Structures are given as C-alpha cells and as structure tokens.
Amino acid sequence: GDSVTQMEGPVTLSEEAFLTINCTYTATGYPSLFWYVQYPGEGLQLLLKATKADDKGSNKGFEATYRKETTSFHLEKGSVQVSDSAVYFCALSSSGGSYIPTFGRGTSLIVHP
Amino acid sequence: EAGVAQSPRYKIIEKRQSVAFWCNPISGHATLYWYQQILGQGPKLLIQFQNNGVVDDSQLPKDRFSAERLKGVDSTLKIQPAKLEDSAVYLCASSLLTGSNTEAFFGQGTRLTVV
Numbered sequence: 001g002d003s004v005t006q007m008e009g010p011v012t013l014s015e016e017a018f019l020t021i022n023c024t025y026t027a028t029g030y031p032s033l034f035w036y037v038q039y040p041g042e043g044l045q046l047l048l049k050a051t052k053a054d055d056k057g058s059n060k061g062f063e064a065t066y067r068k069e070t071t072s073f074h075l076e077k078g079s080v081q082v083s084d085s086a087v088y089f090c091a092l093s094s095s096g097g098s099y100i101p102t103f104g105r106g107t108s109l110i111v112h113p
Numbered sequence: 114e115a116g117v118a119q120s121p122r123y124k125i126i127e128k129r130q131s132v133a134f135w136c137n138p139i140s141g142h143a144t145l146y147w148y149q150q151i152l153g154q155g156p157k158l159l160i161q162f163q164n165n166g167v168v169d170d171s172q173l174p175k176d177r178f179s180a181e182r183l184k185g186v187d188s189t190l191k192i193q194p195a196k197l198e199d200s201a202v203y204l205c206a207s208s209l210l211t212g213s214n215t216e217a218f219f220g221q222g223t224r225l226t227v228v
Contacts, residue, residue, distance in 0.1 A: 006155075006208070011184065034216075041221075042221060043116075043117070043219040043220050043221040043222055044156070044204070044206075044219040045218075045219065046216050046217075046218075049216070056151075059203075089155055089156075093215070098168065098169060099215070100146070100158055100161055100169060101146070101158075101206075101217050102150075102158075103155035103156045103157075104155050105153070105154050105155040106153075106154070106155050
C-alpha cells in the first residue's frame with residue numbers, strides 16, 4: 001500500500017539557516033505529492049504540491065521537487081524564520097490508494113531567534 | 114469562504130464512556146474524511162465519505178467507532194465505549210472532489226483525552 005517516510009524531528013535551527021526535511025514515498029501508479037503544515041493550535045493546511053515527475057511546488061519561500069527516480073519530495077527553504085516553527089507533514093494521493101491522502105508522521109521544526 | 118468546522122475543540126472522558134464529534138465541511142465539498150492523529154504520529158484515515166455514502170472504512174474499528182453523514186453535508190463520529198488508546202486528535206477534512214491532485218482542507222480538530 002501507499003506509505004510516506006519522513007525524517008525524525010525535531011529539527012532545531014537558528015533564524016536564517018537553510019532547511020531540508022526529507023521525505024520518501026512508496027506508491028502504486030503516479031501519485032501526487034503534498035506538504036502540509038500545522039502551526040500550533042491550528043489545523044493542517046496545504047503548503048505546496050506537485051502532481052507529476054520533475055514538477056517543483058513552491059509557496060512562502062518553501063520548495064519541493066518531485067523526484068520519481070529516487071521516490072522523494074524533500075522540503076527546502078533557504079532562510080527560515082521564527083514564524084516557520086510548526087510541524088510539517090509529507091503526504092501523497094494515488095489511484096492505488098483510492099486517492100485517499102496518506103500522511104507521514106510529521107517533522108517538528110523549531111526556529112530560534 | 115468558511116473553513117471546515119469541528120466541535121468540540123477539547124473533550125475529556127472516562128474510559129468506557131461514549132463521545133461524539135461533529136464536523137461541518139466546506140460548502141459544496143462532496144468528499145469528507147475523518148482522521149485520527151495520535152501524538153507524535155501522522156494522521157491515519159478512519160473513514161471517507163463521498164456525499165452520504167461510505168467509500169472506505171477499512172481502518173475504522175467498527176466494534177466501537179461509528180460515523181454517519183446524513184444528507185451528504187454534516188458528519189458525526191462516535192466512540193462507544195472509549196478506551197485509553199483512543200486518546201488522540203480527531204481531524205475532519207473535506208475536498209471538492211476525489212482525485213490525485215485534489216487538496217484536502219482540514220478543521221482544527223478535536224483533542225480527546227480518555228482517562
């Protein structure tokens with residue numbers, strides 16, 4: 001079945017540092033890939049998505065590239081801010097999984113001033 | 114546009130009691146999901162509705178959990194009787210359609226503590 005593996009957290013960075021959160025997936029067919037973010041006390045919200053190989057999703061300075069050859073969708077940001085502190089979830093949706101969004105366990109990001 | 118509404122936000126109950134959660138999806142969204150999110154884990158699907166029909170409930174513990182979506186709009190999720198391991202955040206999400214690149218919109222969730 002479909003599955004998503006994320007790097008363990010927490011990830012602790014200083015403001016303006018470079019961020020990478022690794023995500024790899026297993027899926028049948030050709031999945032769409034997503035990053036969701038959950039700020040403290042709030043629900044999950046879509047951060048970015050990519051629907052086919054080599055697509056790059058981007059939003060709010062975050063980027064992720066759909067790499068079919070390595071089945072990866074790593075999240076990156078060149079310069080993090082304190083306000084980026086949140087939990088980040090990698091997810092996928094595929095025909096093999098009846099298009100039900102399947103999530104990784106989440107990676108907590110803590111950014112210090 | 115109003116988002117997905119859930120209530121209550123928090124609930125504390127004793128084991129063996131029953132509890133119900135309510136969800137109002139975004140207007141016009143045909144697909145509704147209930148997820149369980151245990152602390153430190155990602156959301157796990159419990160049930161998916163398409164309008165008022167169940168699409169997937171394979172991971173719903175049917176001996177104690179039930180869900181309905183009357184008239185294809187609001188939905189309720191019930192646990193009876195609750196166990197300690199049911200302590201989690203219960204998330205409701207909706208999407209306009211079902212498809213590989215369809216975004217799911219989430220409510221704030223209901224945090225359940227079973228003592």
